[in-house]
Amino acid sequence: MHRSPWPRGAPGAQRVWSACLLLSSIPFWCLLLLPDGAQKLRWASRPFFAAWQEPPQRTHSAAGNSAHQGVDFGPLQPHCEPGQVLLILVTSAPGNAASRQVIRRTWAAREKPPPYQWQVVFLIGQSPGEGASRQIRQEQEDFGDVLVGNYLDTYRNLTLKVLHGVRWALSRCRPSYLLKTDDDCFVNTERLPEFLARQNPLRTGLYAGSVFAREKRKVIRHPSSKWYVPREAYSPEEYPPYASGIGYVLSLDAAARVLRAAESVPIIPVEDAYVGILAQRAGLRPKSSARFAKQNARWRVCNFRYLMVVHSLGAPEQELATRRMREARHACRDRPEVTRW
Template sequence: MALKRAWCLRFMLCVSSFLCLILLWSQLSPLFGEDRFHLTRPVSSSPKEGVDFSLLFSEDLGEPQCQDHSVLLILVTSHPSHIEQRKAIRKTWASPMEGAAYPWQVVFLIGRTLDAELDWHIHKEDAEHRDILMGNYVDTYRNLSLKVMHGMKWVADRCHPQYILKTDDDCFVNTDRLPASLALHSPAKTGLYVGSVFPREKRKVIRDPSSKWYVSQHIFPPDIYPPYASGIGYILSLDAVISVLKMAEGTPPIPVEDAYIGILAERAGISLLSSSRFTKYNMKWSVCNYRYLMVIHRVSPGDQELAQKNVLRARTECTRKAEVAHWH
């Protein structure tokens, strides 16, 4: 009898656990989805639909406060666990200089995490800095396009800077020169889309389902992406951002964020400007290179401070060289 009672209790425990899992999944399913995005599908009811921006916003964290009359707002994609990267950026190029003639602002884009301890750290971090925009989607690589769309939509609706730079948390941004360069020397105040452009042979669509860059022909039939700027850093004028967002409403997202921006820009009739001032490699540049370069990729948290020191040294050590005022 006791054995039968123990078996019944074990059976009831298993059933209860199973029902709890179903309930938990029903709560998380809007964040995960299914099929082509491997449990991180964009929030869309059909693979042929575009982005539903209303579902991307989260009330879990308060939104950053927009700086008035900004020339530039920098959106930095960051994984929730990249606490050291964000700390290094805040201490260097994200730290505004007093009395800046051309105001700019940095905001970190982060998705949701299912790690309770990490989530607690993010809330603590945001309470101290108020520079994190959290989206209502799981933070995975294949949701990167959603993260960028969320950030751009927030900027376009709330902040209205003249320009937006999207970059990553392993990049260095020359904030000592970029805002002034945009304000004084940008050849286009509207319709601007500029960055380091991939050549045609690097724009092939990956059809291997095991790849994190996989895109099916059903979602994007062509085998070559239109020209697009590397996700390490590209700049869009505010009007271009608004046009891109409009195209996203009817264009299914793909997990290759920078290529997705290129697709949207082409459909919006926005021309891409190629620039060598955005470099995909950290070549241990000389001090005077920092008068020219605007975004440098593959910069570790430890090297952010060195790069910032080189920017400040370039102010006085490289003054004999003419200021470069063009993008090429």
């Protein structure tokens, strides 16, 4: 006869905490199991450290290592205005304050209220350093655009970072579309919200970005690689089609389907490939588009009537791209406008 591991009559929160301890090697499920009101998980003082760390580091569990104990950020979190067309989730790291400041003064800055509402939120994990934690708290108080997840901020935890951001967006913001991107990318905030609101032909089931060719989708088995995935974590030798993590757009329904799929698909530490795995499980097919540029080429002004995301830009390039984006409003009106992905 099967005997339940939970004491009869145990409160629901106690059962969830017990489940989290049992699943401490998969901390994202703790994020999914605990309700927002239970222990303020997003801002809890003891983070659930991820199963994936930069090799050759060992895994930290939720129960141990008080030297790496997180910081209680209290109720601080970004505010979402209802009815937004686009929420831009930007993955960043505690030490990348300069990159966030560049974004705030370039493509995330608004000269006037936009006709199609959008918002930028930076996704950051926990840092072991007390000084870094204070700096992130101050940054959130100053700008109100930082969401801190309850996981150690490492490259191998990027999957947790993105899943946490999507979960928060679905529960608190519910925009029509989400864009996930990185803090070394430019986003065309002049064109993308308008394109999504007026011209985008795929209103539901949308998962769009720069999709990797098949030869670029092989699973890396070398333990020294930052993209290493052991066979026991993901057995196929090739990932399904997926969009590059430089930037991909999900419609609200597609984001919800991806998050539901994550409840039954084991997590791997390659964020964009994992989203592709979830999309396949959810019945979504990625839409490949040249509007997402993996390389920072010498783009002309009128290219910014078409490009939506450009990867690998430092501060001077972000400023130049933003100037050209704004010049394109008037300088390129005589050029035919592309209205497809």
